[in-house]
Amino acid sequence: MKIPYIHIPVVEIPLGKNVKLFMKREDLVHPEISGNKYWKLYFNINKYLAKNPEKPYIITFGGAFSNHIAAVSALGKIAGIPTLGIIRGEELKDKWRENPTLSFARKNGMNLQFVTREEYRHKEKLTEFLQKEFPQALVIPEGGTNDDAVEGVKMMLNDQTKDFDYLCTAVGTGGTVAGITKFCEENQKVIGFKAVSDSSLENRISQLTSRENFSLIDAAFGGYGKINDENIRFINDFKRDYGIPLEPIYTGKMMEKIFEMINKEYFPENSKILCFHTGGLQGIEGANMLLKKQNRNLII
C-alpha cells in the first residue's frame, strides 16, 4: 500500500452558527479501501509484506455488512493476496449472494467462512487456532484494530488538522479514535461518537493510546446497526444541503449527534470543529436492501 497522491480535502459545513464545522473527506482516499480502513490497514499490510512471506495470506473477521471485510477483500484483489473472511452468522451461508457486502467480497476473491454468533464471540480462540493452522498468514482482528492500525491513523493528521479545537470521529472498535487521540496536538480535544453501546470501549481505547484527551459520546441511536426514520431523514438532508454522502451506521449518526450538540450549544463560542469522514459508503446498499424489505424510506 502506498501513500495516495490525492490531496484529502477539508471542507466547511456552513451552519451560520457561532461555531465552525469542517469535515476531512478521508472517504475519498481510495474508492474501495475507504476512509479509516485504508489507514488502519496501511502498516498492518506494509509491515507484513516487508517480512516477505512466501505465500502471503490475509485472514480477518466481520459482520454481514462490514466495511472492514469489504476493504480487506478489495486490498487482497489489488495486491494479489488471497484473503479469508470469518463472517458472523451461520445463517448467511446460503444467503450471502443477497448481501451486497458479502457479494462484493466474494467477487474480489475473498473466501468466506461463516461461524455461529457464539463461535464469533470467542474470536481470540479462533485467531489462535487460525494462526497455528496458517503460520504464514496475517490475521487481522475485527474492524482492523490493533497497534499498527492506531499507528496508521496518524496519517489522517497533518497541517490541515492542527488548528482545530475539536477532532471528531465515529467509534466502532476504537482504533481510529485511539490513533487520533495518540497523535493529535496536545491542546486538541478528541470526541469519539460511539456507534456501539459497549462499556468496555473506554478502557480499550486508553490501552491503545497512552493519552486521556478523549471523551466518548453515545451515538448509537438505539443500538449498533439500528436505523430510525430520523437517521434516514438526516442523511438525505445532509447530502442535499452539503453534497456529501453519509452512511447510516457510523458517519450519519456521528453528524446527526454533532448537529444536535451544536444546537444545544455544547461547544464554546468560536470553536473550530473537525469531523473525519471515515468512509464506509458501501454499506448504504445493504442498508437500503433491509429498509426496502420494511417498506421504509431509502437513503438516496
Ligand SMILES: Cc1ncc(COP(=O)(O)O)c(C=O)c1O
Ligand atoms: C465508516 C466507519 N467509520 C468509523 C468506524 C469506526 O472505526 P473504529 O473501529 O476504528 O472505531 C468504522 C469501523 O471500522 C467504519 O466502518
